Amino acid sequence: MDEHIVKSYDEELKFIVRRICEMGGQAEHLVERAVNAMVKSDLAMAEAVITDDALLDAAQRELDERAIMTIAKRQPMARDLREIVGAIRISNDLERIGDLGKNIAKRVIAVHDHPQPMQLVRGIEHLSELTLQQLKEVLDAYVERDHQRAERIRDKDEAIDAVYTSIFRELLTYMMEDPRNISACTHLLFSAKNIERIGDHATNIAETIYYIRTGAQMGPERPKSDRTTSIVVPPEAAGSAPASEA
Amino acid sequence: MDEHIVKSYDEELKFIVRRICEMGGQAEHLVERAVNAMVKSDLAMAEAVITDDALLDAAQRELDERAIMTIAKRQPMARDLREIVGAIRISNDLERIGDLGKNIAKRVIAVHDHPQPMQLVRGIEHLSELTLQQLKEVLDAYVERDHQRAERIRDKDEAIDAVYTSIFRELLTYMMEDPRNISACTHLLFSAKNIERIGDHATNIAETIYYIRTGAQMGPERPKSDRTTSIVVPPEAAGSAPASEA
Known part of the structure; x- marks a missing residue:
């Protein structure tokens, strides 16, 4: 950590931005390994992910304090202020x-040690690929401060939600087919939900980039994220045709 | 909204604190009605909750901007700075x-329109009572800036987690008993998880109060929150004895 080296205001700003980029890389890597550990039932990798998360927590806390001290000391206005406030928000999302x-x-x-059906695992892998792609793109848009790219990224959140919705249905159907699947599927359900929420945070970051660059809120209202809140799968659907919405 | 009335620094601080208290009351009321709507299957109340959440979002955004402008304009140090930073964090949790x-x-x-077993509904009501009590106490501790009370509140999060864990088990068992329960129970599962997370946010607020008052982080590490991540209920348990942990 290069504390005490920071001297000028400009350097403070650069430090904050660089730290956000580092945190972004760490967050991507962490999610990638978490999903890999799930898909490959790799307990050692899962343990490593749990340990590494503490680093991200510490980085966020440090960035938060640094950013606030910079605001207090330097009284930045307009774009500079938005840069710092934006960094606080993004580090919170990360x-x-x-x-x-x-x-x-x-x-x-x-x-x-519960056998997981290949189709479900593939679904979750696909969901996480889309989400990680979204996260990678939004971090690139941050580096470039490209608010138009940020807008396009937000629109892509729809695709993630569609895949999540289909995994949600599949999981319910699979649970209905055999009660022995229920425990494992419940954890897969929460995992899929977590990945979908990671997509929401990528969307938040896109909105923050827009705010940093333009000083305005990205409008109109972001698309509804989780559509599964109203899904009911009738038990008859289990093992037969795809489930229908109530 | 009393914009433009705020004149002195002291008034700005008071405005921010007052707004946090208002948001706290709104958040409590919102959660209370959401759980009531769930328990009583009250669709109109559910709709009202969904609409009202937008007010809380708007209040948070306004407080955020106001607090940041205050930091930039007034360069507060030490306790005053912590008050404002604390308000930003608490409004985020709310x-x-x-x-x-x-x-x-x-x-x-x-x-x-799915019949919900009384025992589960009672469990969720109990979970939400504990959590709302926790939220109410932490908001009182904020008003009093009572960091010792905040510490005691954090310790009580354990009780919420224990109730959540038992509801989690019950829900899985109930799903195994009859596949027709799976859809409804999945939504109850996510609802219970949401209530447990509300408890985590109350804990965050307690930690922020400690930080505002003392300038230090509340230590040691907060207790592990969600223990259900490792729960597996064997299907044989359904309809018989209480489920055991894998």
Whole structure:
């Protein structure tokens, strides 16, 4: 950590931005390994993810304090102020992404000796690929401060939600087919939900980039994220046709 | 809204603190009604909760901007700075409590025409009572800036987790008994998880109060919150003895 080196205001700003980029890389890596640990039932990797999340928590706390001290000392206005406030918001989103990854890793222990159906595992892998792609793109947009790219990224959250909805249905159907699947599927359900929420945080970051660059809120209202809150799968659907919405 | 009236620094601080208290009351009320809507299958109340959450989002955004402008303009140090930073953190927690309440309300639609077993409903009511009590106490501790009380509140999070863990087991067992319960129980499962997370946010607020008052972090590490991540209920347990942990 290069504390005490920071001297000028400009350097303080650069430090904060660089730290956000580092945290972004850590968060991506953490989520990737958490899903890998889940898919491969890799307990050692799951343990490593749980440990590493603490680093992200510490980074967020440090960035938070640093950013606030910079605001207090330097009284930045307009774009500079938005840069720092934006960094606080983004680091908060990244820290929560880390928590969600950790929560997936914790579930690996519960799921690891239950056979998981290939189709479900593929679904969760696909969901996490989309979400990690979203996260990667939003971090690139942050580096470039590209608010138009940020807008396009937000729109792509729809695709993640559609995949999550289909996994949600599949999981319920699978639980209905055989009660022995219920415990494992419940943890997969929470894991899928966590990945979907990581997508929401990527969307938050996109909105923050827009705010940093333009000083305005990205409008109109973001699309509804989780549509599964109203899904009911009738038990008759289990083992037959795809489930229908109530 | 009394914008433009705020004149002195002291008034700005008071405005921020007052607004946090208002948001706290709104968040409490929102969660209470969300759980009531769930328990009574009251769709109109659920709709009202979903609408009202937008007010909390707007209040958080306004407080955030106001607090940051105050930091930039007034360069507060030490306790004053912690007051404002603390307010930003607490309003973030309150906004997320509102989101979790809204998410419960959205699930009322999916669950409302499925018969819910009394025991489960009682469990969720009990969980929400404990959590609302925790939230109420932490808001009182904020008003009093009582960091010792905040410490005691954090310790009580254990009780909420224990009740959540028992509801989690019950829900899995109930799903195994009859596949027709699976859809509704999944939504109850997410609702219970949301209430447990509201308890975590109350804990965050307790930690922030400690920070405002003392300038230090509350130590040692907060207790592990969600222990259900490792729970596996064997299907044989359904309908018979209480489920055992894997």
